[in-house]
Amino acid sequence: MGYHFEFGWIAEYWPVLLKGVGITLQLIAIGALFGVALGGACAWVRALGPAWLRPVVATYVEMIRNTPFLIQLFFVFFGLPSLGVQMSELQAANLAMIINLGAYSCEIIRAGIQATPKGQFEAGASLGMSRFQTFWYVVLIPSLQRIWPALSSQIVIVMLGSAAVSQIAAEDLTFAANFIQSRNFRAFEAYAVSTAIYLLLAILLRQVLRGVGFTLFPRRAAR
Amino acid sequence: DALADITKRGTINIAVPQDFPPFGSVGTDMKPVGYDVDMAALIASKLGVKLELVPVTSANRIPYLQTNKVDLVISSLGKNPDREKVIDFSTAYAPFFNGVFAPADLAVAKAEDLKGLTVGVTRGAVEDLELTKIAPEGTDIKRYEDNNGTISAFLSGQVKAIATGNVVAAAIIARKPPKRPEIKFLIKNSPCFVGLNKNEPALLEKLNAIIADAKKSGELNAIAQKWLGSDLPADI
Amino acid sequence: MIQFSTWDIVSNLLLAARWTVVLSLVSFIGGGIVGLLVLFARIGKFAGLRRAAKVYIEVFQGTPLLMQLFLAFFGLGLFGINVPAWLAAGFALTLWTAAFLAEIWRGCVEAIAKGQWEASSSLGMGYMQQMRWVVLPQALKIAVPPTVGFSVQVVKGTALTSIIGFVELSKAGTMVTNATFQPFTVYGFVALIYFALCWPLSKSSQILERKLNVAHRNH
Amino acid sequence: MSLIEITEVRKSFGSNEVLKGINIDVNSGEVIAIIGKSGSGKSTLLRCINGLETINAGTIAVAGAQLLPDDLHLKALRLKVGMIFQGFNLFPHLTAGKNVMLSQMVVKKVKKDAAEAMARRQLDRVGLLHKFDAYPDELSGGQQQRVAIARALAMEPIALLCDEITSALDPELVQEVLAVVKELASEGMTLLMVTHEMRFARDVCSRVVFMHQGRVHEIGPPGEVFASPRTPELQQFLGMQAA
Amino acid sequence: MSLIEITEVRKSFGSNEVLKGINIDVNSGEVIAIIGKSGSGKSTLLRCINGLETINAGTIAVAGAQLLPDDLHLKALRLKVGMIFQGFNLFPHLTAGKNVMLSQMVVKKVKKDAAEAMARRQLDRVGLLHKFDAYPDELSGGQQQRVAIARALAMEPIALLCDEITSALDPELVQEVLAVVKELASEGMTLLMVTHEMRFARDVCSRVVFMHQGRVHEIGPPGEVFASPRTPELQQFLGMQAA
Ligand SMILES: Nc1ncnc2c1ncn2[C@@H]1O[C@H](COP(=O)(O)OP(=O)(O)OP(=O)(O)O)[C@@H](O)[C@H]1O
Ligand SMILES: Nc1ncnc2c1ncn2[C@@H]1O[C@H](COP(=O)(O)OP(=O)(O)OP(=O)(O)O)[C@@H](O)[C@H]1O
Ligand SMILES: [Mg+2]
């Protein structure tokens, strides 16, 4: 059939798209930063931390990994207010992404810690470092380096998954596409453009993460 | 020619909402029910063909139409010039009284008072188009994916006010929630239209005839009574 | 307004969950087969195929699944190819799954030590023989835990098929919520059902992984 | 005619010339030890002979047939020349017996019965018949290396290349592997081995090749080479080894 | 009084008793070589002295203070006794200099300047001052091991435990590490080292401990132990090493 593609609307709506891209980027930047930090802390607990905390973290990780992000998002945005915690849709989206990525990166980083040669722990111990000092100064960086590719992929996956935040009115890239098509009924064009932007963002994000990897880890990790 | 196709096929595929009560939601058997659904049934029976209902969302209802997976979209569509460039609309088949609702203690009486308030609305719905037009600069409009999002946001206090249909607000109040959405002012009575593909004059003409007949015969009024609890207004 | 009892809610969700299961199975099996082909292209001898596989993986891992589903169903429709929704869903989910599985498996093949390739070459084996008899049998074993682990993502991924009209678990949740205005009850049940579907998968993936690590014997 | 003729072989990795014109002729039944510092190109030379690396210049001929880098020629070559590595490289998913049988069945299309008979014969030869059904991770390093030797022998090569086959082993396991190699030598197998075991080289080998910076620096019978090294490099190398 | 007193030490892993009552007294400035077959418990003994394993019975005292398995005592002990491993265990993400500085700053809370000065001094001592800014993967095995020694020395221990510190090294790199150890010995450092380098043990050590099946089987000055081993086990062990 002769569907007539029409992209003239971009001229009118590019501020909406641009804002969407900005919000998606902001979401993933904050989500990745704090999510990985949370994941690192949880990984420490699960691999080396106090025994009583481990089941708590394990439960958190299992709950998040086995339910869809959208549902988690709904609970944060619509559920937390009933406990008296009000937040804007952006804060809720950020929080949900941090919690989500935190659980995934916990498992990934833990694998990296567990792949650390025993000798590294022993070297730290025999130099008089405490268990936490050994973890912090000796084990963490090479562990992160070991799992950096897996972690990068997960961050990209979370970025693509962030499309769901449009459902709580956070005005990300997907929201922009939906908003535009709800005004002009140009769904194909709007989705095609947003898909292309997502692809671009994913490629870009992967490059950025590679660069971060290179600067963070100047050297080969011990295997 | 779509009309000929439909007649030849003996069935008509009609997109209806299932996330927008009372126009379309589901019954306990998960089958769509509502104003739009009854309207679809009416059209099918008038055409003398079998009805296939296709539940759609605001994100995919137009693509369904454009890829000919459905023949008509009866999904409480509102009209604007941009939309009219893409699809055709029938004459109005339903009224939609929409207004701004908020708890009693919120002092809002007209559009200008919305300045600085967060107002929830269902993205792409009639009230979204209307509210966007009248809301003053500085109104924080939050557009949710579906009615459920809008209502949850209101009930959980994420937005101060919502713009929605009076029937929707009535349904919420009927459930005795802690926050009662009370009418602050009417935005507009903006009617809903049936959507169809462009360049189908035969189908459009037939459709308009059916709607005019139904209005005259009172069948449409019966549907309005059933789902909206009031008569069709005079301007429909 | 129609009244839903708790049982109505749960039974409707469970009925819809059947679709979640069927879609998951279809896309996992289909994705496995296509993924294997992509894997062979990705690590094979032909530079053209390698590049094509790389682009394929990049595109399917770099765009939201939601958009892939949308374009598979409506995009094909635009060109007059009218695929039924189940076919489009199966098709898109299969391609998406394949992209991820191929990458997971490539990691497993590359984890096979260089020495294994060299030893088998020096015994006179050709590429296909090495693959068939030496590399794949070992790669397959280490591939099982991450593969089972990924199946959880597939189950959750099926939620997005609602964009093309599938009433699976998530969609049924939304529909029921829109009829009942009880998001907490409904989404609580939805989360529980997902958990019940996914947790056994991720648990068995963990157990398999631990087994492989403890008895790091490869038989 | 020599069994293996290596003529003016050159090999570079990028701009790094690792082999700078190597000439060695190996006669049938000879046992040759290749010694030299780390990085002198010993492994690279063996890998070139086995076709695991392609050479940049020169020729290598085994039993009169020249080594060409296409699949058909490579396969023919590898049927004639077996190679054993420092890291054993047994297939971990197969038992010792299956390790020895696999390449016979896959490459030579030997029937299962015949392959098994051969596997038993070769495992017996290295003293491991009783480990036929054991998996590699149930074997000590020395036993694994002996299985690797049996696996190479099962292809009935006319020469064996050994790259530091004892250096990943604990000292007490070295002897059992060297004993097997000595046995092979006495049976007339042609052997080219990179080794750090000077005593073994002296006792068993017919000639010693000292490599230095990608060249054959000295070559001769062990008596000569060890007793009166002519160049300061070899003197220094031997001094270091003895220290 | 002895610097390290090991009295009736026993250690089991599960039901496997690996140390069966060990008694050794090490005087200040002594250099002791521990030799013995694989699995005889040599590493386990060193690891017990360093508190990496907790003992089941007996006592270990260093400089008069008894080894107790709580964090505070352990840390105090480890400041007195340094340990170097077969596998170097340098921190791969830090330069040689930072490797030496880290534990000083973290454990002893030494200021950065002072730690750096100490690091330069110790790296100089092992002949690697020019590698201060090199990362471990840019160093040869021998150099890595020397950095590991410098790292242990920077904590100013009163004794060093060395567990086969040369056995992961290529033969030509062994000497450079042993030279450093010899230097330390001559400066009066107390050393306890597990080693397979018999020649070195003979030349440098004041006493040799031969362990066998979890016991100290023979102990004495190297002249005695190597020249006239009293037990058949030691005779056999030395024979194997020489073979
Ligand atoms: N695949 C490769 N790519 C680049 N350079 C290589 C490669 N393999 C070997 N080299 C380089 O070639 C040189 C010779 O290496 P080779 O392994 O042949 O030495 P060797 O004599 O066997 O040393 P060793 O006793 O340590 O095994 C070294 O400088 C090494 O870095
Ligand atoms: N963490 C452990 N758990 C269980 N058994 C152990 C452990 N560490 C050592 N062993 C056992 O204790 C015994 C002595 O081991 P140890 O490493 O002390 O021997 P060794 O004399 O150092 O040998 P080598 O020369 O091979 O290093 C061995 O039988 C070993 O299997
Ligand atoms: Mg080599």
Ligand SMILES: [Mg+2]
């Ligand atoms: Mg040991």
